[in-house]
Amino acid sequence: MKSQKIPSTNRGETPAAKVWLGTGLVSAVAASLCCIAPMLAIVAGTSSMAASLSWLEPLRPYLIGLTALALGFAWYQRLKPTSKIACDCETNSKPNFMQTKTFLSIITVFAAVMLAFPSYAHVFYPQTQGQQTTADKANVQTVEVKIKGMTCAGCEGHVNSEVNKLAGILKVKTSYADGNTLVQFDKTKTDVKQIEKAVLATGYEVTETKKK
Numbered sequence: 653m654k655s656q657k658i659p660s661t662n663r664g665e666t667p668a669a670k671v672w673l674g675t676g677l678v679s680a681v682a683a684s685l686c687c688i689a690p691m692l693a694i695v696a697g698t699s700s701m702a703a704s705l706s707w708l709e710p711l712r713p714y715l716i717g718l719t720a721l722a723l724g725f726a727w728y729q730r731l732k733p734t735s736k737i738a739c740d741c742e743t744n745s746k747p748n749f750m751q752t753k754t755f756l757s758i759i760t761v762f763a764a765v766m767l768a769f770p771s772y773a774h775v776f777y778p779q780t781q782g783q784q785t786t787a788d789k790a791n792v793q794t795v796e797v798k799i800k801g802m803t804c805a806g807c808e809g810h811v812n813s814e815v816n817k818l819a820g821i822l823k824v825k826t827s828y829a830d831g832n833t834l835v836q837f838d839k840t841k842t843d844v845k846q847i848e849k850a851v852l853a854t855g856y857e858v859t860e861t862k863k864k
Contacts, residue, residue, distance in 0.1 A: 672729070673759060676722030680763035683715035687770040687804035709803040716767055723760055730756055773806035787822060787838035794836045794864040795844055801856035802828035814850045818842045834864070 681688075730753055749755055802808065808826040811833050815824045820841020826833035835847050848858050 672722040673726040673756070676719045676726060676763055677759055679715045679718040679722065680766040683712050683719065684766050684769040687773045687806040719763055719767065723763060726756060727760075770804040770806070773804055773809070776806075776809075787820070787840075791838050791840045792822065792836060793839045794834060795847065796862045796864055797833050797835065797848060797851055797858055798860040798862075799826075799831055799833060799851060799856050800859050802826075802831060804828055807854075807856070810854050811851060811856070814854050815847060818846055818850055 799811065802811070805828065807828045811826045812824045815821060815826075815833065815835055818837070818841075820838035821835065822838065823836040824833060833851065837847065844861055844863075848861060851858050
């Protein structure tokens, strides 16, 4: 007697695998939102939105771990061996693209790019400079503005961009690691209050200003 052919199912993603894949993607993006936001703020012209996601920075290690765990589980689900039924089975048509290893590879690469974003965020910022390049030495003043809320190189670019919009700015050097910006300016064109106002416009907090 000839055995009956039983249609087999594709080894597509289980509902659990889809959930983990989505979790990995979302957590990867969330891990770098605090650095992506300043860049988007400059493009959109909405300066105050930049620091609104800085609260995510302390969670970054956990989000990275969640991303690795979620994508690892998704790959395990995709590559684990399937049990074979001893029968003359027919296979269904090819799985859709979102069930393939190619799609999972794309998601994994995208997640890696997002997680690494803080290390190359500065590349996307324009190399801005002050509107004024020279000034009488007697009128040149330098101040250090201590800033709270910066988390990456993207934040530095955001502060530099805002401060350089002021008249009389000669040089700006911002460091998120040191939590400050050093501003050299012509005091006949602008003043400390205007510089502080420019920093505050980014959404970060000014904690102290000192003359150098």
